[in-house]
Amino acid sequence: MTSMIRRLTEKPWIWSYLGMTLVWLATTIYSGGTGSAQVITAALSFATFTVIVGIGQMFVITTGPGNVDLSIPSTISLAGVVAMKVMDGSDTLLAIGLVISLACGLAVGVFNYLLIRILRIPPIIATLSSSFLVLSTAIAYGRGLKIKPPELLAQFTTAQVLGLPILAIVVILFAIAMSILLHRTLYGRSVMAIGQNMRAARLAGIRVERVRFLTYTLSALLAALTGYLLAGFSGGASLNMGQEYLLASIAVVVIGGTSVAGGRANIPGIWGAAMFLFLLVTMLNTFGASAGIRLILTGVIIIAVITTAGGDEPQR
Amino acid sequence: MTMLAVLKSPKFLRAALPGASFAVLLAAIFYVQPRAMSYFGLNLMLQYAVPIALATIAQMFIITVNDLDLSIGAFVGLTATIGATLVQTTPVLGALALLATVAAYGALGALVYWRNLPSIVVTLGMSFVWLGIAVMILPTPGGAAPGWIKAIMGLKTPWVPFPVVAALVIGIAVHVFLMMSSYGAVLRGAGGNPRAVDRAGWSLLKIKVIMYSAAGFFGVLSGLSLIGLTSAADAHIADRYTLYAIAGVILGGGEFVGGRVSPFGAVVGALTLTLTGSFLIFLKISPDWQIGAQGAVLIVVLALRALIKRREA
Numbered sequence: 001m002t003s004m005i006r007r008l009t010e011k012p013w014i015w016s017y018l019g020m021t022l023v024w025l026a027t028t029i030y031s032g033g034t035g036s037a038q039v040i041t042a043a044l045s046f047a048t049f050t051v052i053v054g055i056g057q058m059f060v061i062t063t064g065p066g067n068v069d070l071s072i073p074s075t076i077s078l079a080g081v082v083a084m085k086v087m088d089g090s091d092t093l094l095a096i097g098l099v100i101s102l103a104c105g106l107a108v109g110v111f112n113y114l115l116i117r118i119l120r121i122p123p124i125i126a127t128l129s130s131s132f133l134v135l136s137t138a139i140a141y142g143r144g145l146k147i148k149p150p151e152l153l154a155q156f157t158t159a160q161v162l163g164l165p166i167l168a169i170v171v172i173l174f175a176i177a178m179s180i181l182l183h184r185t186l187y188g189r190s191v192m193a194i195g196q197n198m199r200a201a202r203l204a205g206i207r208v209e210r211v212r213f214l215t216y217t218l219s220a221l222l223a224a225l226t227g228y229l230l231a232g233f234s235g236g237a238s239l240n241m242g243q244e245y246l247l248a249s250i251a252v253v254v255i256g257g258t259s260v261a262g263g264r265a266n267i268p269g270i271w272g273a274a275m276f277l278f279l280l281v282t283m284l285n286t287f288g289a290s291a292g293i294r295l296i297l298t299g300v301i302i303i304a305v306i307t308t309a310g311g312d313e314p315q316r
Numbered sequence: 317m318t319m320l321a322v323l324k325s326p327k328f329l330r331a332a333l334p335g336a337s338f339a340v341l342l343a344a345i346f347y348v349q350p351r352a353m354s355y356f357g358l359n360l361m362l363q364y365a366v367p368i369a370l371a372t373i374a375q376m377f378i379i380t381v382n383d384l385d386l387s388i389g390a391f392v393g394l395t396a397t398i399g400a401t402l403v404q405t406t407p408v409l410g411a412l413a414l415l416a417t418v419a420a421y422g423a424l425g426a427l428v429y430w431r432n433l434p435s436i437v438v439t440l441g442m443s444f445v446w447l448g449i450a451v452m453i454l455p456t457p458g459g460a461a462p463g464w465i466k467a468i469m470g471l472k473t474p475w476v477p478f479p480v481v482a483a484l485v486i487g488i489a490v491h492v493f494l495m496m497s498s499y500g501a502v503l504r505g506a507g508g509n510p511r512a513v514d515r516a517g518w519s520l521l522k523i524k525v526i527m528y529s530a531a532g533f534f535g536v537l538s539g540l541s542l543i544g545l546t547s548a549a550d551a552h553i554a555d556r557y558t559l560y561a562i563a564g565v566i567l568g569g570g571e572f573v574g575g576r577v578s579p580f581g582a583v584v585g586a587l588t589l590t591l592t593g594s595f596l597i598f599l600k601i602s603p604d605w606q607i608g609a610q611g612a613v614l615i616v617v618l619a620l621r622a623l624i625k626r627r628e629a
Contacts, residue, residue: 066573068436115615119622122572124384124436128562129614136608143604247440260434292455295448302441307431 012257013269015305019255020276027283037163039282044168045158047274049233051171052226053245054252054270055178056219060123061253063215064195064262067123071108071131072223072249076242078134079104079227081142084149084237091152098228105224108134109217116216117209123216139239146236153232167229172271179267191215195262247302251277255305326628330621334568334581337617338588341595349598359477361594362587363545366469367392369483369586370538371557372564373490374531376582379565380494380507381527382573383428383435387443388535389558391417393551394450395539400459400549403540407462418532425528429521443558450551457550461543469544480587487583494579503527507575556607563614564589569621588613 008014024043028036053072060069079101087097108130115126148154159166182188190211193201202208226245231237254260255276256269280301284294322328345361346353352361371392378385395417403410424442428435471478494500505513506523514520538557543549566572567588568581592610596603 065434115618119615119618120625121618121622125562125566125572125614125618128559129611129618132559132607132611132614136605136611140602140604140608247444250437250440254437260437290452292448292450292452295444295451297448299441299444299448302444303427303438306433306437306441307427 012264012266013272014257016255016257016269016272016276020272020279023276023279023283027279027286030283030286039279041160041163041165043275043278043282045165045233046278047271048165048168048171049226049230050245050248050252050274050277051175051270052222052229053249054256054274055175055267056222057249058253058256058258058265058267058270059182059191059215060219061250061258061260062191062195062262062265063212064198065260067212067215067262068250069112069127069216069219069223070124070246071112071127071134072219073242073244073246074131074135074138075105075108075220075223076227076230076245077237077239078108078138078141079224080231080237080241081138081227081239083228084147084231085142087147087150087153089148089150091150094150094152097150097153101224101228102221104227105221106217108224109220110213112220113213113216116212127216135239142237142239148236149232153229154235157229157233167233175267175271182265182267187211187214192263192265195259195264197263248274248277251302254309255302257309260306326624329624330569330628333617333620333624334578334584334588337567337613338584338591341588341591341613345591345595345598348595352594352598355475355477359479362477362479362483362590364542365479365587365590366482366486367538367542367545367554368557368560368564368590369486369583370534370541371554371561372568372582372586373486373579374534374538375561376490376565376568376570376577376579377527377531377534378435379562379570379572380504380575380577381524382507382510382575383439384562384572385439385531386436386558387439387446388531388561389554389556390443390446390450391421391532391535392539392542392554392557393549394446394453395536396543396549396553397450397454397459397539397551399465399540399543400461401453404460404462414536418529418536421532421535422525422529425524425526426521428528429524447551454549454551457548457553459543459549461547461549465540465544466547469541483583483587487580490579494577504575504577507573507577559607560586560589560610563610567614567617 027039057069057072060067082104083097083101086100087093112127112130115121115130116123157167190206193206194208194211198208227242230241252270252273255273257266258264258269281294284297351357371388375385375388395414398410398413402413424438427433428438473481494503502513502518503523506520510520542554564585565577565582568578568585570577570582589610592613593606596606596609
């Protein structure tokens with residue numbers, strides 16, 4: 001028993017699940033048990049979007065210090081806005097809308113990588129500058145946008161089976177697939193090798209530049225997918241729909257037990273952390289905390305987690 | 317070396333790039349709208365240059381020690397709300413509150429150093445804390461800027477408009493401190509080679525605390541100068557400043573790592589960024605493209621710098 005506990009506490013993802021459980025219990029006890037199942041359903045629904053972008057961000061962060069994708073929020077907005085406008089509420093254009101939003105993601109990812117590679121700009125600045133352009137495009141394109149998503153998309157993103165959101169089930173399967181990609185494929189192993197030591201990885205014959213290209217493209221594609229799904233889920237796209245995912249995508253990676261210094265990644269933790277963040281806000285709402293308190297506590301908890309997890313290696 | 321060789325040397329080109337970008341943009345504006353070429357025109361176009369320049373300097377202090385501050389926008393928003401409420405009603409309490417925020421910034425530097433934390437994550441978390449406090453102080457836009465701040469920001473300097481004079485004074489003052497003093501060299505050295513600075517007997521902890529406190533101090537100045545222009549405050553008033561400040565440092569010739577920064581360049585970078593907005597208005601381009609154009613300017617300048625670097629190598 002004690003050895004099992006010890007083995008569990010060694011898992012980097014355990015803390016996010018522990019936090020999630022504690023927060024949920026506190027909410028349940030405070031509310032006397034009413035609606036505690038619905039809370040989990042809602043958490044699963046909302047967490048899916050954070051999980052998808054979080055996985056993309058995790059691959060980027062794992063490639064080493066200084067790698068982070070700041071263009072995720074604007075890519076979400078652009079993909080959502082463009083998809084809604086193209087589909088114009090029509091179910092028959094569902095697939096075309098998806099393809100076009102993924103194309104937006106692909107374009108952003110390739111552009112990000114070109115900036116990093118050709119202009120030799122640090123990734124943070126590269127993704128930051130491209131996010132300016134992407135957001136402007138979204139603003140200019142989506143002026144006065146109030147288009148409802150196609151009925152089928154809205155149904156798919158909000159449907160439930162026995163209190164389990166279908167989308168969440170799909171994304172759990174997706175996370176498992178991404179776990180396999182990370183741990184069992186040449187690409188995933190290369191990402192971690194580069195994060196541990198880029199020079200050594202290059203000398204070992206890993207095609208570093210190709211892996212980085214794929215990683216930034218993957219992150220942008222996942223952000224675009226989130227934009228598409230999120231627009232369906234929330235009844236339309238808006239220009240600031242991606243805003244909250246900047247902190248969220250980085251926070252779930254960190255809280256989930258992925259090393260910010262790169263080289264060590266963890267997908268189960270992303271689900272735990274995404275649930276934790278949502279349940280935390282729910283708990284504070286239940287307690288009747290004001291918006292200000294909610295913001296402060298969210299920030300403090302993220303800093304507390306990173307401080308405990310600590311940085312043992314030199315970073316950035 | 318002949319004059320021409322000096323002019324063509326990568327080092328000179330590099331140093332001249334921020335000023336040249338500004339000059340080209342200004343010339344383009346004057347060409348499109350000759351009436352802007354006046355005391356009044358410049359004053360109007362560069363009105364917000366002072367708070368942006370101050371926030372850029374704040375960011376520069378953090379970048380000097382190889383960190384990045386993603387919370388400076390929210391922090392400027394907080395200091396603006398404190399300025400428009402406490403500083404206005406109870407000046408002593410207001411001053412203490414602002415002092416406490418600077419101390420908090422210093423403590424943040426200590427935390428980042430002590431636990432060797434990634435500054436991006438810590439400051440991203442802090443941006444929520446700053447915003448949360450600001451929302452609690454001022455839930456809806458409002459408050460009133462103290463008269464003396466408005467008076468300072470509304471100064472009419474002879475010949476050259478106040479924003480330009482103020483930006484230059486800020487740039488020169490920080491330049492003297494960071495680039496020309498002996499301790500300034502140590503501070504920059506902590507970004508270039510922290511281990512060497514550590515071995516030479518300087519306290520890296522103290523350096524981080526000083527640099528973060530300096531960032532906090534300039535963040536406070538930025539918030540106060542901002543309400544001097546807007547008269548009222550809002551928790552979200554400076555959200556975009558985080559991005560502006562990073563862009564300003566980079567436009568001004570700062571490097572992301574290695575302590576290679578330029579305070580004077582950073583101020584010029586902030587001015588360039590402010591001008592981009594006005595330029596679009598004169599070109600009658602929709603304001604939708606404003607941030608996009610700022611991104612484009614950033615990319616173009618970085619592309620030019622990459623070209624110069626290639627010649628350096």
